[in-house]
Amino acid sequence: MRFKTLGVVSSLAIVAGLATPVFAQDNAAQPAAQPAAPESEDGRTNVITVTAQFREQNLQDTPIAITAVNSEMLDARGQTNIAQVAAQAPNVSLTPQPQNGGTGLIAFIRGVGQTDFNYALDPGVGLYVDDVYIPTLSSSLLELMDVERIEILRGPQGTLAGKNSIGGAIKLFSEKPSGDGSGSLQVTYGSFNRIDVRGMADFKVNDQVAVRASGIFKGRDGYVDLLDYGVAHPNENVPANNARGAYPVVGTQGGQAIGAGRIMLRWEPSSTVEVNLSADYTRERSEPQPTVLIAAGKPQNASNPVFHPSLAPGDANAGLAQGVGPGQPAWLPGKDGTAIPYDCRFVPAGQYSCDNLSSSVYSGNRRYISYANFLDGTAPTSQAPFKPYAALQNQDFNGWGLMGNLSWDITDELELYWVGSWREYTTKFGQDQDASPVPIAQLDNRLDHRAWSQELRLNGEFGDGLVEYTVGGFYMDQEGSYTARVDLNYAGIDFLHGPDTTPSTSKALFANAIVHPLENWSITGGVRRSWDEKTYTYFRRNPDGTVPGPCEFFTGAAPPGTAGPTGIGNSPNCLLTGIFDLAGEFKGSRWDWRIATDYRFSDEFLAYASIATGYKGGGVNPRPFFGPSSGECDAPGYVAPNPCNQIKPFNPETLITYELGFKSDFFDRRVRLNGAVFYNDYQDIILILSACPSSPCLRPTNVGEATVKGFELETTIYPIDNLSIDGSVSYINVNYDEASVAAAGLTGDETFPYTPDWTYSFGIQYDADVGPGTTHFRFDGAYRSEVFTETTNTSWSRMPGRFLGNARIWYTTEDDDWEVGLEVQNLFNKYYFLSVSDITKSLGSVTGVPGLPRTWAVSVKRNF
Numbered sequence: 001m002r003f004k005t006l007g008v009v010s011s012l013a014i015v016a017g018l019a020t021p022v023f024a025q026d027n028a029a030q031p032a033a034q035p036a037a038p039e040s041e042d043g044r045t046n047v048i049t050v051t052a053q054f055r056e057q058n059l060q061d062t063p064i065a066i067t068a069v070n071s072e073m074l075d076a077r078g079q080t081n082i083a084q085v086a087a088q089a090p091n092v093s094l095t096p097q098p099q100n101g102g103t104g105l106i107a108f109i110r111g112v113g114q115t116d117f118n119y120a121l122d123p124g125v126g127l128y129v130d131d132v133y134i135p136t137l138s139s140s141l142l143e144l145m146d147v148e149r150i151e152i153l154r155g156p157q158g159t160l161a162g163k164n165s166i167g168g169a170i171k172l173f174s175e176k177p178s179g180d181g182s183g184s185l186q187v188t189y190g191s192f193n194r195i196d197v198r199g200m201a202d203f204k205v206n207d208q209v210a211v212r213a214s215g216i217f218k219g220r221d222g223y224v225d226l227l228d229y230g231v232a233h234p235n236e237n238v239p240a241n242n243a244r245g246a247y248p249v250v251g252t253q254g255g256q257a258i259g260a261g262r263i264m265l266r267w268e269p270s271s272t273v274e275v276n277l278s279a280d281y282t283r284e285r286s287e288p289q290p291t292v293l294i295a296a297g298k299p300q301n302a303s304n305p306v307f308h309p310s311l312a313p314g315d316a317n318a319g320l321a322q323g324v325g326p327g328q329p330a331w332l333p334g335k336d337g338t339a340i341p342y343d344c345r346f347v348p349a350g351q352y353s354c355d356n357l358s359s360s361v362y363s364g365n366r367r368y369i370s371y372a373n374f375l376d377g378t379a380p381t382s383q384a385p386f387k388p389y390a391a392l393q394n395q396d397f398n399g400w401g402l403m404g405n406l407s408w409d410i411t412d413e414l415e416l417y418w419v420g421s422w423r424e425y426t427t428k429f430g431q432d433q434d435a436s437p438v439p440i441a442q443l444d445n446r447l448d449h450r451a452w453s454q455e456l457r458l459n460g461e462f463g464d465g466l467v468e469y470t471v472g473g474f475y476m477d478q479e480g481s482y483t484a485r486v487d488l489n490y491a492g493i494d495f496l497h498g499p500d501t502t503p504s505t506s507k508a509l510f511a512n513a514i515v516h517p518l519e520n521w522s523i524t525g526g527v528r529r530s531w532d533e534k535t536y537t538y539f540r541r542n543p544d545g546t547v548p549g550p551c552e553f554f555t556g557a558a559p560p561g562t563a564g565p566t567g568i569g570n571s572p573n574c575l576l577t578g579i580f581d582l583a584g585e586f587k588g589s590r591w592d593w594r595i596a597t598d599y600r601f602s603d604e605f606l607a608y609a610s611i612a613t614g615y616k617g618g619g620v621n622p623r624p625f626f627g628p629s630s631g632e633c634d635a636p637g638y639v640a641p642n643p644c645n646q647i648k649p650f651n652p653e654t655l656i657t658y659e660l661g662f663k664s665d666f667f668d669r670r671v672r673l674n675g676a677v678f679y680n681d682y683q684d685i686i687l688i689l690s691a692c693p694s695s696p697c698l699r700p701t702n703v704g705e706a707t708v709k710g711f712e713l714e715t716t717i718y719p720i721d722n723l724s725i726d727g728s729v730s731y732i733n734v735n736y737d738e739a740s741v742a743a744a745g746l747t748g749d750e751t752f753p754y755t756p757d758w759t760y761s762f763g764i765q766y767d768a769d770v771g772p773g774t775t776h777f778r779f780d781g782a783y784r785s786e787v788f789t790e791t792t793n794t795s796w797s798r799m800p801g802r803f804l805g806n807a808r809i810w811y812t813t814e815d816d817d818w819e820v821g822l823e824v825q826n827l828f829n830k831y832y833f834l835s836v837s838d839i840t841k842s843l844g845s846v847t848g849v850p851g852l853p854r855t856w857a858v859s860v861k862r863n864f
Contacts, residue, residue: 047059048060048068048070048149050062050066050068050149050151051151051171051173052064052066052151052153052160052171053160053470053512053514053524054160054457054459054470054512055459055468055470059663060606060663060664060665060672060674061598061600061606061663062663063522063524063596063597063598063606063608063609063610063661064153064154064155064596064610065153065154065155065659065661065674065676065678065712066151066152066153066154067088067089067090067092067151067152067154067714067728068149068150068151068152069085069088069149069150069152070147070148070149070150071146071147071148071149071175074144074147074150076765076776076778076808077763077778077780077806077808078806078808078823078825078857079144080143080144080145080196080218081141081142081143081144082094082105082127082140082141082142082144082150082170082172083095083096083105083141084144085144085150085152087761087780087782087804088726088728088761088763088780088782089152089154089728090154090712090713090714090728090729090730090759091109091110091111091154091710091712091730091732091759092108092109092152092154092168093106093107093108093109093113093754093755093756093784093787094106094107094108094170095107095754095834095835096141096289096834096835096849097117097137097138097141097289097835098289098291098834098835098837098847098849099288099289099290099291099429099431099432099433099849100431100433100443100445100837101115101117101137101138101289101429102117102138102289102395102397102427102428102429102445102447103138103139103141103284103286103395103397103427103429104117104136104137104138104139104140104141105127105137105140105141106137106754106835107123107124107125107127107137107140107167107170108124108125108167108752108753108754108755109124109125109152109154109155109167109168110154110155110167110168110678110680110708110710110732111167111680111682111708111732111734111751111752111755112124112125112166112167112168112616112653112655112682112752113125113167113752113753113754114137114616115753115754115789116137117136117137117138117447118482118622118623119136119447119449119478119480119482119502119504119536119622120502120534120536120619120620120621120622120700121619121622121686121700122135122163122164122616122617122619123135123136123137123140123164123616124164124166124167124616124653125164125165125166125167125168125169125170126157126161126162126163126164126165126168126169126170127140127142127169127170128161128169128170128171128172129142129172129174129403130172130173130174130403130405130419131171131405131419131455132403132419132421132423132453133161133162133453133476134423135164135451135476135478136447136449136451136480138425138427138447138449139397139399139425139427139449142172143216143218143258143260144172145198145214145216146174146175146200146212146214147172147173147174147175148173148174148175148176149173150170150171150172150173151169151170151171151173152168152169152170152171153165153168153169153170153171154167154168154676154712155167155168155610155612155614155657155659155678156168156592156612156613156614156615156655156656156657157169157612157614158528158592158593158594158612158613158614158615159510159512159526159527159528159592159593159594159612159613160510160512160526160594162474162506162508162510162528162530162592163506163508163530163532163615163616163617164615164616164617165614166614166615166616166653166654166655167614167655174264175212176210176212176264176266176276177202177210177211177212177264177265177266178202178210178212178266179202179203179204179205179209179210179211179266180202180204181202181203181204181864182200182201182202182863182864183199183200183201183202183863183864184198184199184200184861184862184863184864185197185198185199185861185862185864186198186199186819186859186860186861186862187859187860187861188857188858188859189857189858189859190823190855190856190857190858191854191855191856191857192220192221192222192223192255192855193219193220193221194219194220194221194855194857195217195218195219195220196216196217196218196219196857196859197216197217198214198215198216199214199215199216200212200213200214201213201214201864208267208268208269209265209266209267209268210265210266211263211264211265211266212263212264212266213261213262213263213264214261214262214263214264215259215260215261215262216258216259216260216261217258217259218256218257218258218259219256219257219258220254220255220256221252221255222251222252222253222254222255222287222290223252223253223254223290223368223852223853224252224253224254224290224291224292224368224369224370224850225249225251225252225362225364225368225369225370226249226250226251226252226253226370226371226372226373227248227249227250227348227357227362227369227370227371228240228241228248228250228371228373228437229345229346229371229436229437230437231246231247231248232248232357232361232362232371233345233356233357233361236345237334237335237336237338237340238332238334238335238340238345238437239332239333239334239335241373241375241377241437248361248362249362250373251287251393252287253287253288253289253290253291253370253372253393254287254289254290254852255286255287256284256286256287257284257285257286258282258283258284258286259282259283259284260280260281260282260283261280261281262278262279262280262281263278263279263280264276264277264278265277265278271409272408272409272410273406273407273408273409274406274407275404275405275406275407276404276405276406277402277403277404278402278403278404279400279401279402280400280401281399281400282397282398282399282400282425283397283398284395284396284397284398285394285396286394286395286396287393287394287395288393288394288395288429288430288431288432289395289849290368290370290849290850291370291372291432291435291847291848291849292348292349292367292368292369292370292435292847292848292849292850293346293347293348293370293371293434293435293436293845293846293847294347294350294352294796294836294845294846294847294848295344295347295350295352295796295840295845295846296342296343296344296346296347296352296434296436296843296844296845296846297341297342297343297344297844297845328381328383328384328567328568329378329379329381330378331376331378331438331439331440331489332377332378332437332438332439340437340438341438342434342436342438342440342843342844342845346371346435346436346437346438348366348367348369348370348371349366349367349369350367357369365853367831367850368850368853370435371435371436371437372432372434372435372436372437373432373437374390374391374392374393374430374431374432374442375388375389375390375391375437375439375442376388376389376390376439376442376487376489376494377439378439378489381568382568382569382572383492383566383567383568383569383570383571383572384489384492384494384572385572386494386542386543386544386572387494389442389485389487389494389543390442391430391431391432391442391443391444391485391487392428392429392430392444393430394428394429394430395427395428395429395430396427396428396429397425397426397427398425398426398427399423399424399425399426399427400423400424400425401421401422401423401424402421402422402423403419403420403421403422403423404419404420404421405417405418405419405420406418413460413461413462414458414459414460415458415459415460416456416457416458416459417456417457417458417459418454418455418456418457419454419455420452420453420454420455421451421452421453422450422451422452423450423451424449424450424451425447425448425449425450426446426447426448426449427446427447428444428445428446428447429444429445430442430443430444430445431443431444431445433839433843433847434843434845435845435847436845439487439489440488440489440490440843441487441488441489441490441842441843442485442487443484443485443486443487444484444485445482445483445484446482446483446484447480447481447482447483448480448481448483448499449478449479449480449481450478450479450480451476451477451478451479452476452477452478453474453475453476453477454474454475454476455472455473455474455475456472456473457470457471457472458470458471458472465516466515466516466517467513467514467515467516468513468514468516469511469512469513469514470510470511470512470513471510471511471512472509472510472511473507473508473509473510474506474507474508474509474510475505475506475507475508476505476506476507477503477504477505478502478503478504478505478506479501479502479503480501480502480503480504481498481499481500481501481502482497482498482499482500482502482622483496483497483498483499483500484496484497484498485497485543490842490843491566491575491842492564492565492566492567492575493566493573493575493576494543494572494573495540495541495542495543495548495572495573495576496539496540496541496542496543496545497539497540498539499539500536500537500538500539500622501535501536501537502534502535502536502537503534503535504532504533504534504535505531505532505533506530506531506532506617507530507531507532508528508529508530508531509528509529510526510527510528510529511526511527511528512524512525512526512594513525513526520599520600520601521597521598521599521600522597522598522599523595523596523597524594524595524596524597524598524610525593525594525595525596526593526594526595527591527592527593527594528591528592528593529589529590529591530589530590530591530592530615531588531589532586532587532588532589532590532617532618532652533585533586533587534585534586534587534617534618534619534620535583535584535585535586535620536583536584536585536619536620536622537581537582537583537584538579538580538581538582538583538584538624538627538647539579539580539581540573540576540579540580541580542572542573547580548571548572548573548574548575548576548577548580549571549574549576549577549578550571550574550577551565551570551571551574551575551577552569552570552571552574553565553567553569553570553574554574554577554643558570575625576625577629578626578627578628578629578630579624579626579627582627582628582647584620584621584647584648584649585620585649586618586619586620586649586650588617588618588651588652590615590652590654592613592614592615593612593613594610594611594612594613595610595611595612596608596609596610596611596612597609597610603665604664604665604666605662605663605664606662606663606664607660607661607662608660608661608662608663609659609660609661610657610658610659610661611656611657611658611659612656612657612659613654613655613656613657614654614655614657615652615653615654615655616652616653616686617652618649618650618651618652619649619650619700620647620648620649620650621646621647621648621649621650621698621699621700622700623698623699624645624646624647624699625643625646625697625698626643626644626645626646627645627646627647628645628647630642630643630644630645631643631644631645632644632645633645633692633693644693646692646697646699648692648699648701650686650700650701650702651684651702652684653682653683653684653685653686653702654682654683654684655680655681655682655683656680656681657678657679657680657681658678658679658680658681659676659677659678659679660676660677660678661674661675661676661677662674662675662676670717670718670719671715671716671717671718672714672715672716672717673713673714673715674713674714674715675711675712675713675714676711676712677709677710677711677712678708678709678710678711678712679707679708679709680706680707680708680709681707682704682705682706682707682708683705684702684704684705685702685703685704685705685706685740685741686700686701686702686704687700687701687703687704687741687743687744687746687791688700688701688744688791689701689703689743689744690744690745701743701744703740703741703743703744704736704737704740704741704744704746705736705737705740705741706734706735706736706737706752707735707737708732708733708734708735709732709733709735710730710731710732710733711730711731712728712729712730713728713729713730714726714727714728715727715728722766722767722768722769723764723765723766723767724763724764724765725762725763725764725765726762726763727760727761727762727763728759728760728761728762729758729759729760730758730759730760731757731758732755732756732757733757734750734751734752734755736748736749736750744791745792746791746792749793750788750791750792750793751788751793752791753787753788753789753790753791754787754788754789755787756784756785756786756787756801757785757786758783758784758785758801759782759783759784759785760782760783761780761781761782761783762780762781763778763779763780763781764778764779765777765778766778770811772813772814773811773812773813773814774811774812774814775809775810775811776808776809776810776811776812777808777809778807778808778809779805779806779807779827780805780806780807781803781804781805781806782803782804782805783801783802783803784801784802785801786798786799786800786801787799789835789836789837789838790838792838794838794840796836796838796840796846797836797837797838798836799832799833799835799836802830802832803828803830804826804828804830804832805826805827805828806823806824806825806826806827807823807824807827808821808822808823808824809821809822809823810822810859816863817862817863817864818860818861818862818863819859819860819861819863820858820859820860820861821858821859821861822856822857822858822859823856823857823859824854824855824856825852825854825855825856825857826851826852826853826854826855827854828854829853829854830851831850831851831853832850832851833848833849833850833851834848834849834850834851835848835849836848836849
């Protein structure tokens with residue numbers, strides 16, 4: 001027998017080809033190693049092949065909660081990136097990073113994930129492209145093209161996938177080169193001048209070698225307008241800084257420009273050996289993530305944390321104070337020289353707005369406006385001499401990779417499989433955190449990363465199929481650096497962060513076995529031993545490259561009356577004295593294991609039970625305010641809140657999941673229903689301490705414990721020929737241990753970020769024969785109950801529940817050579833946010849990333 005692992009090399013931009021329906025694969029589409037299922041009367045087999053356990057298995061025979069989607073379903077739904085897939089997967093939340101995260105993904109499965117892009121903190125969901133692990137949140141917002149299928153595995157995959165798959169794993173598998181001479185070209189045009197061009201060509205070099213080349217370009221104008229506040233409000237005190245004269249719109253946010261290419265080679269020198277190689281390159285030159293101001297002003301009290309529109313903009317209680325000490329200049333002087341407060345005038349819409357923008361000046365939708373200018377024009381002082389400063393308005397990405405795998409059938413019962421990769425990227429992104437012309441916080445960020453990984457597996461069986469096993473090893477070496485200009489007027493610092501380096505290594509040995517004591521009964525067991533090392537080296541400098549210090553305030557050398565270490569009379573950035581060329585280290589090792597059993601009661605019904613563990617890697621605090629020179633907090637004689645060393649490691653998060661599930665097909669396979677219930681014991685949760693015990697402090701620490709329970713159901717129904725219905729529903733309940741989270745300022749009543757209690761989705765598709773071709777009609781809807789974007793679950797980080805609907809109609813010719821389609825996304829024009837940032841405690845504001853309004857697109861595709 002052949003143990004093909006479907007490990008095809010791929011790009012991070014994967015270009016679309018044709019595939020059979022994921023819910024209705026015909027026998028011709030089945031891999032040679034997968035037995036064909038009995039057909040129903042209309043020829044539907046509903047066989048979906050997955051490789052979640054390192055070998056080809058029918059989805060319905062795999063004792064793991066899996067959502068599987070293929071390229072035809074992605075195309076039918078109009079989904080073009082990985083974040084959109086989550087709408088149809090239960091207990092899965094995938095969200096693009098906000099403006100402060102650049103190109104990247106926030107991924108949560110069953111409440112476990114990560115929001116921080118910093119290399120010091122690891123993801124909580126494992127992302128794989130053709131068995132190659134993508135180790136960082138940056139670069140993980142993948143374009144979905146040329147995908148053969150996607151597998152979303154829910155629950156810890158610590159044995160099968162390893163490090164950082166504690167919540168689950170998302171695995172993308174690409175179409176292999178076949179040498180059949182096929183090709184395709186698709187052009188799409190739509191709202192905001194959207195232009196997508198996608199092409200693919202698959203050709204044969206000789207009887208042993210096939211090549212597949214693909215490329216894409218995606219472009220779109222921004223959908224949030226940037227307005228110069230002074231130009232748009234000529235009668236107010238706010239000055240204009242627009243060189244374009246009287247026109248208030250100076251730019252946009254949310255525009256995209258992405259190009260990518262890849263070439264793949266498949267070599268089969270014999271019937272037992274297959275080699276796949278690929279090279280890819282991706283380039284993005286997009287605008288910043290669109291960000292709007294939801295509320296702004298000086299915090300008042302617990303019941304009124306931000307400025308209320310009933311107060312006049314000139315009120316003494318309105319707006320964040322200008323400067324942080326005597327003699328500090330106004331951050332934004334008005335036309336008359338007085339300080340402009342940061343308040344509700346810069347909130348363009350909503351209940352917390354007092355913006356009096358005239359419709360004669362701007363007639364667009366005010367909910368898609370930002371007054372950000374990415375500029376700090378504050379007058380320089382001896383304490384803050386590095387002004388003026390302008391952050392870049394960009395979201396850039398350059399990445400490339402080489403990947404390969406080899407499959408060798410040593411015997412009929414033994415296969416050797418190797419996969420390796422080298423990947424590099426550089427991404428740059430600017431941020432105007434206050435989303436206003438008042439320069440409270442501006443940043444420029446740059447991330448550089450490279451990763452080299454190798455994995456070797458030996459798949460085998462013995463006892464005439466009694467035992468199937470996999471043993472193997474994994475190694476990854478990473479090198480990441482983070483550089484930023486961090487201009488935080490509200491904190492009195494303006495410095496260069498980095499380049500902070502984060503080299504790390506991960507090693508693992510693993511084994512997995514499936515035993516079949518009876519024809520319908522299987523027992524699965526696995527174990528994995530992992531070793532991780534990570535070193536974080538800190539560099540804090542002034543923007544001119546000099547090292548901060550000394551801090552006159554702490555040494556007693558500051559003039560009398562100096563307002564703390566950030567006031568006039570201190571050296572620039574003296575708060576950061578001593579944090580230069582300092583290293584923090586983390587080392588750890590861990591055992592993970594999994595045991596599962598499943599029994600097929602009939603051809604229609606299989607039940608399973610499993611216990612599995614997983615972990616999210618440890619690390620070192622990436623944002624210390626005080627280094628070792630400040631002393632140790634637990635040293636004799638220490639008195640809080642004096643400064644103490646915040647360069648501290650944190651340990652991995654750990655999880656044990658108990659799961660019961662079933663897979664079923666009824667009524668001649670016209671109804672498929674899969675379900676699972678789970679209970680998670682979540683330990684050592686990494687939470688951010690704001691007092692540790694010195695302040696300021698933002699220190700990740702293992703202080704949380706929680707139990708989590710929930711259920712998931714997925715179905716596919718074919719009530720009549722040509723009509724299909726698919727859907728899912730899920731529920732999750734989070735219960736923190738109150739005592740464990742008190743140190744992080746939580747009460748225990750909170751839930752996890754980006755984790756809705758309820759989700760449901762459904763899709764309805766009808767394929768109508770219209771003579772020489774087929775017209776397809778499809779509607780998809782998805783509901784998500786309220787979510788919080790912050791661990792503390794503040795009211796400002798709450799995003800209410802929402803339902804989104806998309807529709808698509810397309811026509812394919814009888815020979816499948818041509819396809820013409822029309823799609824409408826966000827059909828009901830729902831105004832919603834992808835993410836919300838509660839920064840009331842520091843900036844006194846709340847910002848959000850609005851989703852796209854209703855958009856349309858038409859596409860034409862030619863298959864060759």
